[in-house]
Amino acid sequence: MKRFIALGSAILLLAVVAAWWTNSRQPKPIVLIPTLTGKPEYCLTCHSDLREISPSHPVKTFGCVICHGGEPLALDANLAHSTMRGGANPSDLSVVQESCGGSNCHSGSAADNNDHIQRVMTSVQSTYAGAIANILYTFGVEPDLTARFGIHAVTDDVITTTTGLPALQVFDPTKQTNPSVLKFAANCLNCHINAQPLPGSQFDRLTGCAACHTPDVESFPKGQIHELTTAIPYTQCNTCHNRGNYDLRTMTFVQRTDQPLPTDRLHNYYQPIAQFTKCEYTLDCIDCHTRTEAMGDGDIHSNMKQIQYIQCQTCHGTPTQLPQTKTLTDPNDIAFRLAQLNPVVDLKLGDTILVTSKGEPLWNTRVLPDGTYQLVGKATGQVFTFKPVMGSGCTQNGIDQSSAYCHTCHSVQR
């Protein structure tokens, strides 16, 4: 019997050693107590190799959980990730309010320029209202081009523009009978940042804020880069705006056959048929298109044209008038915040910059002492200088120009 007890003791000892060994193989927890929450989180135990998402969201201040959700104390991957918001993308519009919202963050007031979520939720980028309205009008379902439906239902209590709508209902394909509209519903509701993209690597893009602000989607879905930026290169816009074309006859999406071709900027850039494709390829889209145009102005509009307003004269003026400018005298001017987020220019008090007709600062421009203008590429840092048309012999009438006319000159012919 004593031998059995000795053997039993040896077995128990072995079990203890095995337990000790398993325990010692567990990852050593790395704690982070972000200053904003003051609550410990252990995400960095596994994710210490992730780069800082942006200078505006330092991990020591924000931590991970305030944006991503998840179980901050769990060291088991499945449990830790079980309550994450929006999977790997907390900026998906279904969860963006919890992830990025808050009056001090991105659902603040329009006066503070912190109403990003409200603007995005109402913008055509996420409602898809323009395409839906056009299709319904084209096939005789609705009497005019006014938008009534969006991919998601949305309301707007404060209308600030003449084209603003009070609300959109959710577009419900089951209530439609027209075969073309049904085809549209089946094939085309995958566009815009509030919709999930179609399966297949050719349709890879992110949703929500990340659709634009998280660059280098080329490596997706192997692992998108943990980055938010306002220096959005043309390639990012191209993940949606250069993939192909609608075929209204068959109501399908026709992918470009020459894509994806990692060729040069010129050939990778332009879509062969649409007018905006003739753009000046050295510029990036965001060098001209303002934040209001891209993210909305807080109103619900019926289509893209109601929100696009940049014209030739915005930068070049008219034959009789110089473009609008503004000398920065207020240190709290939004121009400084924008320049700080993407420091390609060293904006100073007293600098004179171009402003749009709605007063949006073109903060990456500057009026030079000799009366010419300078623009620094927001994504490239490339410096361009240009002149006003006044006194140049240009005879066009600036008032008649629509936004798209910029591309008549800012173009390459292939």
Added chain:
Amino acid sequence: MRPSFFHHLHPPTIPAKQSRWRYTLGAGGTAVFLMLVLGATGILELFYYVPTPDQAAQSIQTISYLVPFGGLVRNIHFWAAQLLLIVAAVHLVRVVFTGSYAPPRRFNYLLGLALFVFAILLDFTGYILRWDEGIQWALVVGTNLIKTIPLIGNAFYVVLTGGTQPGLPTLIRFYAWHIFGLALIVIILGVWHAFRVRRDGGIAVPPPPLRVDKERITRNELVRREVLAMLLTGAALILFAAFVPAPIAQPISDITIMAGDARAPWFFLWVQQMLKWGDPFILGVLVPLIVLAVLALIPYIFPKPADGELGKWFPRSNRLAQIVLAVIALLVIILTIFGSLPAS
């Protein structure tokens, strides 16, 4: 050698035949050991567990992942609790299949059965203390089952949960029951049960004139066997705890929205399986109570095992009791297996 306190808990000598593994299966002694393990590991967990709905699951994450060896302690607590139910069931089966409940041990049989029921309640309350999505179904459905009891159901529900739906008062009550109320009852019943074993004449054997095998072992030998059982059970627990973690899930975000695993804890799967068939009161409350009543009545309604047949497996004289218990056990096992299959 002067007997120690631990030796003194045992009779000086014990019948050799009835102290063999193959007779007792070591079940009663192992149950005592597991209760001690549960007490010790439970006390350690008390230092970190927070019994509030918004922090309970997180405090268990803290125990599992951040407290040094906390995960091991929690896993041992979990596996010891599950093993306790199995060992207690084996003990019950052994007692019935050997006719050991015969007078004067009828009352101690009831004490043992009560201990078994309270062990199940302890396991269930401990399971609820996780307060994560893994237990949400069992919590909501289990407590709603109380409401189906005629006349007193609603009042009983309020007493149990402290409100109209599970919340902070529920967790506090389950916590109090688990670490204090039920634990105290089990300690009292357990000591009483062990005391009655000796008061009733030790392990059941035929009276001296009918005894064939008169060989006896000393308590030193018995204690050695108990130590061996403890060592092996302890080793098994530690190994299990080291390699098979106790279940854990994400915290409950909204108690009114059913999420997570819609499955009862394994020891109630047989009841859950019956609930799929119809009336929740009859199948979820009445039938289990009838099963318990039948078990409790075994020493009283079935023929008394013959004196000469005590101390051995399957005496002819209590065949009926053996068949009844075997049928109940088989049905519970079959229902449990069906209940554990994924819903089709």
